[in-house]
Every structure is written in C-alpha cells, then in structure tokens.
Amino acid sequence: xxxxxxxxxxxxxxxxxxxxxxxxxxxxxxxxxxxxxxxxxxxxxxxxxxxxxxxxxxxxxxxxxxxxxxxxxxxxxxxxxxxxxxxxxxxxxxxxxxxxxxxxxxxxxxxxxxxxxxxxxxxxxxxxxxxxxxxxxxxxxxxxxxxxxxxxxxxxxxxxxxxxxxx
Numbered sequence: 001x002x003x004x005x006x007x008x009x010x011x012x013x014x015x016x017x018x019x020x021x022x023x024x025x026x027x028x029x030x031x032x033x034x035x036x037x038x039x040x041x042x043x044x045x046x047x048x049x050x051x052x053x054x055x056x057x058x059x060x061x062x063x064x065x066x067x068x069x070x071x072x073x074x075x076x077x078x079x080x081x082x083x084x085x086x087x088x089x090x091x092x093x094x095x096x097x098x099x100x101x102x103x104x105x106x107x108x109x110x111x112x113x114x115x116x117x118x119x120x121x122x123x124x125x126x127x128x129x130x131x132x133x134x135x136x137x138x139x140x141x142x143x144x145x146x147x148x149x150x151x152x153x154x155x156x157x158x159x160x161x162x163x164x165x166x167x
Contacts, residue, residue, distance in 0.1 A: 004041055011054065012037075015061045021118045022065040024107050032068065036061040062123065066133055069111055105155045113148035120145050 016033050023029035040060050047056055106114060115134060119125040120141070125133070127141040134141070 007040070008037060011057055014054070015057060018058060018061050019065060020103065021106065021122055022062070022069075022115065024111065024114070032061075032065045035068065036064040039064050062119075063133075066115065069115060070134065101159060102152075102156070105152055105159075108155070109148055109151060113144050113151065116141050116144040117148035117152075 012033065015036055016029060019029040019032040019036065020026070023032055040057060043060065047053065106117065109117060116130055119130045119133065120127065127138045127145075130136075130141040131138045136144075
C-alpha cells in the first residue's frame with residue numbers, strides 16, 4: 001500500500017496531464033486517471049524492467065483512455081474522406097493565448113479528432129500505430145488529423161482576432 005501511494009504521488013501529475021489531453025473535460029480526466037491507476041496496480045507485475053517505468057505508465061494511461069473511448073457507442077470515426085485538406089501553417093501571436101487556451105480548444109474537438117490529434121502531434125505515434133490502436137484505417141487517421149488541425153486553426157485564429165479587438 002505504501003509503494004502504491006508513492007507511485008501515485010510521483011506520477012499522478014504527469015499522468016493526469018495525459019488524461020487531460022485525451023479527455024473532453026476535467027471530470028473525465030479525473031475518472032481516466034483513476035481507471036489508469038487501477039490498471040497500473042493490477043498489471044504492475046507485468047512490468048519487465050525494459051525501458052523506463054514512466055514510459056510504461058504513460059502507455060498504460062493512454063491505452064486505458066483509448067479503451068474507454070473505443071467502448072463508447074457514440075464515438076464515430078470518420079472512415080473515408082475523398083480528399084485530405086492541407087492545413088497551412090498559421091502565424092499566431094503567442095502573447096494572445098496560453099497553453100490553457102490551446103488545451104481547452106483541443107478538449108473541445110470531437111472525440112475522434114482529439115484522439116488522433118493527441119496521438120500524432122503530442123505523443124508522436126505514427127498513423128499506422130494510431131490506426132491499430134483505434135481500429136481504423138491509416139487514411140482515416142490522416143483525415144481525422146487534418147480535420148482536427150483545421151478546426152484548431154479556425155478556433156485559434158478566431159481567438160486571436162477577438163483578443164486583438166478587446167485590447
């Protein structure tokens with residue numbers, strides 16, 4: 001019990017940050033963190049001391065969250081889009097928004113887009129890995145990423161315009 005408490009205290013903040021990235025709100029992130037630690041403590045004997053312990057914890061956390069979303073009947077992954085729009089780079093004034101604003105916009109993405117965006121952009125998974133994790137095609141992964149980027153670009157540009165108007 002003392003060892004579990006120590007593991008929790010050492011890694012809860014880092015794993016909660018992961019849960020926030022993949023969850024649509026703070027309460028879901030808290031639930032996902034709790035579910036992740038339950039899984040971690042149930043599978044702790046499976047850790048093979050290969051690679052970092054923290055990396056193992058992060059993979060368990062991501063997989064726990066993804067399992068929850070795969071089980072949702074209302075999670076719809078866009079299967080085929082005829083073209084993938086290229087989203088050009090945007091130039092934003094970083095003094096207008098902070099990481100909390102960006103996280104809020106990411107959390108507002110539909111689940112299917114948020115999951116792919118986080119896996120690809122923030123956690124450096126390949127489209128092939130994402131396709132296997134989410135049980136979708138590589139093309140679907142690419143399409144969902146493109147749409148997520150487009151939505152975020154629009155939200156960030158609108159936020160920047162509103163902030164400039166208010167100043």
